[in-house]
Amino acid sequence: MKVVVVGAGYAGTLAANRIAKKVKTAEITVINPRPDFVERVRLHQQVVGTAAVATPLASMLRDGIAALVGTVDKIGDGSVVLDDGASVGFDYAFLAVGSTVRPMPGTVPVGTWEGAERARAALAALPAGSTVTVIGGGSTGVETAAEVAEARPDLQVRIIGSSVGRDFSHRAFRRVRSGLERLRVSVVDDGVTEVTDGAVHLRSGAEFASDLALWAIVSGVPDLAARSGLEVDAEGRALVDPYLRSVGDERIFAVGDCAAVPGARFACALATPQAAHAANTLARLSEGRTPEPYSLRYVARAVTLGRRDAVGQFTRTDDSLRRAYFTGRTAAVVKELASRGGQYGARTGTGA
Numbered sequence: 001m002k003v004v005v006v007g008a009g010y011a012g013t014l015a016a017n018r019i020a021k022k023v024k025t026a027e028i029t030v031i032n033p034r035p036d037f038v039e040r041v042r043l044h045q046q047v048v049g050t051a052a053v054a055t056p057l058a059s060m061l062r063d064g065i066a067a068l069v070g071t072v073d074k075i076g077d078g079s080v081v082l083d084d085g086a087s088v089g090f091d092y093a094f095l096a097v098g099s100t101v102r103p104m105p106g107t108v109p110v111g112t113w114e115g116a117e118r119a120r121a122a123l124a125a126l127p128a129g130s131t132v133t134v135i136g137g138g139s140t141g142v143e144t145a146a147e148v149a150e151a152r153p154d155l156q157v158r159i160i161g162s163s164v165g166r167d168f169s170h171r172a173f174r175r176v177r178s179g180l181e182r183l184r185v186s187v188v189d190d191g192v193t194e195v196t197d198g199a200v201h202l203r204s205g206a207e208f209a210s211d212l213a214l215w216a217i218v219s220g221v222p223d224l225a226a227r228s229g230l231e232v233d234a235e236g237r238a239l240v241d242p243y244l245r246s247v248g249d250e251r252i253f254a255v256g257d258c259a260a261v262p263g264a265r266f267a268c269a270l271a272t273p274q275a276a277h278a279a280n281t282l283a284r285l286s287e288g289r290t291p292e293p294y295s296l297r298y299v300a301r302a303v304t305l306g307r308r309d310a311v312g313q314f315t316r317t318d319d320s321l322r323r324a325y326f327t328g329r330t331a332a333v334v335k336e337l338a339s340r341g342g343q344y345g346a347r348t349g350t351g352a
């Protein structure tokens, strides 16, 4: 059985390793634009240099899995076509191309490997006293602003978002804000309309001088599914059946950020169980067994505030917030373990 996995992030790497373990007849090819697995949940650390986030794919994939460095241009009828014109045939394909960023002109995105590398170079070149503006009030923005402020106390760091840190209940949200304050990050709840050379302009009419503007919002997905004629939702995510297969082609599984799983948001914590489930489904089909539908379950959400502080909050399975939250060094350790767990799960093919 020929299996092609498109994208070697959390979902693609986990799926490939799990299929290799469970389906002994599978010949697996993983296609990724670079020869490394990137721990995307640590890209804000890459920006400041508190983590090296790239690991050679050769050490992430089980023996026998072929890794091809390239970008898939189209998923066709039983084969994928790469941007250099080469094609690879498949009996089953896994679409695992993740999500992307749509940075405002004049900003540098932190949500992709290439963007984070540019941001790292730009930050390193800033002299003491410079101002960094982080745009985006969700977890990626909060984590980036806190990480930069902690690693570079010689800079002035400002975070701007329409509702900075409001992904948490009121008390946990206040703790996120006090954590940012402790790191001397100034918080502005507003929308950014434009970034010009040296200034950030806001919806309210205010403007701030800025030496570097980091775009810390992840939005949209690569257009590969849409371009290939798969059925997609308004955001371009591949529509899937209850078994995480493309609704138009049962040979194509879609997992992780690029899959339109009802109720799912962009999260490593969801990408890995989806990949594990889809790999199980393929194993079951290969044994002539009936597949089981996937069911989405949230457990918690957490945001780091530098290396020694974090806020975590338990959620119900539908992602609604429970009252209980935890903070400080304990939360930072839990979040660190969760990040390590994402990479460990991908490398070993284990996931809920």
Ligand SMILES: Cc1cc2nc3c(=O)[nH]c(=O)nc-3n(C[C@H](O)[C@H](O)[C@H](O)COP(=O)(O)OP(=O)(O)OC[C@H]3O[C@@H](n4cnc5c(N)ncnc54)[C@H](O)[C@@H]3O)c2cc1C
Binding pocket: 006, 007, 008, 009, 010, 011, 012, 031, 032, 033, 034, 038, 040, 041, 042, 043, 044, 070, 071, 072, 073, 096, 097, 098, 099, 110, 111, 112, 140, 143, 218, 222, 224, 255, 256, 257, 258, 266, 267, 268, 269, 270, 271, 302
């Ligand atoms: C700074 C930051 C912090 C985050 N923190 C958290 C967190 O704390 N918890 C959490 O749950 N989530 C977090 N996330 C979100 C998380 O990183 C993503 O949800 C997760 O990476 C999705 O996994 P994936 O495998 O679907 O996609 P990705 O990890 O993005 O992997 C997709 C892979 O596909 C490749 N690819 C793309 N197009 C093609 C193509 N045409 N051909 C071949 N390969 C292709 C990409 O280059 C990439 O290697 C964070 C994200 C960021 C940016």
